[in-house]
Amino acid sequence: MSAFLSRKLLRLAAPGGKHARLMVLTYHRVLERPDPLLPSEPDIERFAAHMAILATHCSVLPLPEAARRLREGTLPPAAVCITFDDGYRNNLDVAVPALQRHGLPATVFVMQNAIEAGIMWNDLVIEAVRRAPATMDLSTVGLGNVALPPLAERAPYVSRVLEALKYRPLHERWSGALELYRRIAAAAPPRLMLDEGELHRLAEAGIDVGGHTVNHPILAKLPEDEARREIADGADWLARVVGRRPVSFAYPNGRPGRDFNTSHMRIACEAGFELAVSTEWSCAMRNSDPFALPRVSFCDSPASRLPWRITRSYMASYRRRG
Numbered sequence: 001m002s003a004f005l006s007r008k009l010l011r012l013a014a015p016g017g018k019h020a021r022l023m024v025l026t027y028h029r030v031l032e033r034p035d036p037l038l039p040s041e042p043d044i045e046r047f048a049a050h051m052a053i054l055a056t057h058c059s060v061l062p063l064p065e066a067a068r069r070l071r072e073g074t075l076p077p078a079a080v081c082i083t084f085d086d087g088y089r090n091n092l093d094v095a096v097p098a099l100q101r102h103g104l105p106a107t108v109f110v111m112q113n114a115i116e117a118g119i120m121w122n123d124l125v126i127e128a129v130r131r132a133p134a135t136m137d138l139s140t141v142g143l144g145n146v147a148l149p150p151l152a153e154r155a156p157y158v159s160r161v162l163e164a165l166k167y168r169p170l171h172e173r174w175s176g177a178l179e180l181y182r183r184i185a186a187a188a189p190p191r192l193m194l195d196e197g198e199l200h201r202l203a204e205a206g207i208d209v210g211g212h213t214v215n216h217p218i219l220a221k222l223p224e225d226e227a228r229r230e231i232a233d234g235a236d237w238l239a240r241v242v243g244r245r246p247v248s249f250a251y252p253n254g255r256p257g258r259d260f261n262t263s264h265m266r267i268a269c270e271a272g273f274e275l276a277v278s279t280e281w282s283c284a285m286r287n288s289d290p291f292a293l294p295r296v297s298f299c300d301s302p303a304s305r306l307p308w309r310i311t312r313s314y315m316a317s318y319r320r321r322g
C-alpha cells in the first residue's frame with residue numbers, strides 16, 4: 001500500500017475530536033544490534049524505521065497532553081503516544097537520538113529498585129545463560145544439569161529458567177537469579193538500567209519520566225497499605241531524583257482486574273499522578289478512565305507492517321466498545 005493511502009486509512013480509522021482514538025505504544029529496550037537471547041526486542045534499525053513511520057503517518061503527542069486532550073475531545077487524528085517500561089539505559093543511549101531525529105516525545109516508566117540495583121532479575125538470568133559454558137547446573141531452579149547449545153539457540157533455556165523463578169517471592173526470585181549469575185561470571189553483573197544521573201539527563205532531554213513502583217510487584221496481590229507504599233514511595237523517590245513530580249504511572253504487569261484494580265487507580269490518583277496506563281491491548285477513547293489507559297505493543301513488527309497493524313488496532317476498538 002502506498003504511504004499516501006495508508007495515511008488516509010489511518011485517519012479514517014482514528015478521527016480527531018470527540019470520537020478520537022488514542023493509541024499508546026509500549027516498548028521496553030531498544031538494542032544496539034540484534035540479540036538472539038532477546039528475539040522480540042527491536043534493534044535500532046527497526047526502532048528507527050518505526051519512528052520514521054510514526055512521524056509521517058501519525059500525530060505523536062506527549063502522554064500527559066494526549067490524556068488531557070482525549071478527555072477534552074481535542075485530539076488530532078491518528079493520535080499516538082510512545083512509552084518505554086522499566087528504565088533501560090538504552091532508552092537514553094539508543095532510543096532518544098532516534099526520537100529526537102523526528103522530534104518525537106515519549107514517556108519512560110522507571111522502577112526505583114531496578115535503577116538502584118542496575119539490573120533486573122530476569123536480565124540476570126539472561127546474562128547468566130549468555131555467559132554460561134556448554135553445560136549449566138540449573139538444579140537450584142529444578143531443571144538439573146543442562147547441556148546448552150550455541151548462543152543463537154539458547155533463548156528457550158532463558159524462558160525455562162524465567163518460568164521456574166517467576167512465581168517465587170520477590171526476594172527469592174532475585175537471590176535465585178543472582179546465585180545463577182555469580183556461579184557463572186566472576187565479574188559484577190553489568191548495569192543495564194539507567195543510573196540516577198542518566199535519569200536526570202533523560203528528563204532534561206524532554207522525556208516524560210513516569211512512575212512504575214519501587215519493586216515492580218503485582219499490586220493486586222499486596223495488602224492495600226503496601227500497594228500504596230509501592231506507588232507513592234516510587235513517586236516521591238522519582239520527584240527527588242528528577243526534580244519534579246511524575247504525572248504518568250504504569251502498573252507493573254498491567255492487566256486490569258488481575259494485576260491491579262480500582263483501588264490502585266484511586267491510590268495512583270491520590271499519589272499525585274494524572275494518568276496511568278495498563279497493558280490491556282486496546283485504544284483509549286474519550287470515555288476511557290485516565291487511570292486505566294490501554295496500550296498496544298508492536299515491538300516485533302517489521303516497519304513495513306506497522307501502518308496496517310496500527311490501523312487494525314484502531315478499528316478493533318470500534319468492535320469492542322462501539
Ligand SMILES: [Zn+2]
Binds near residue numbers: 085212252
Ligand atoms: Zn515493568
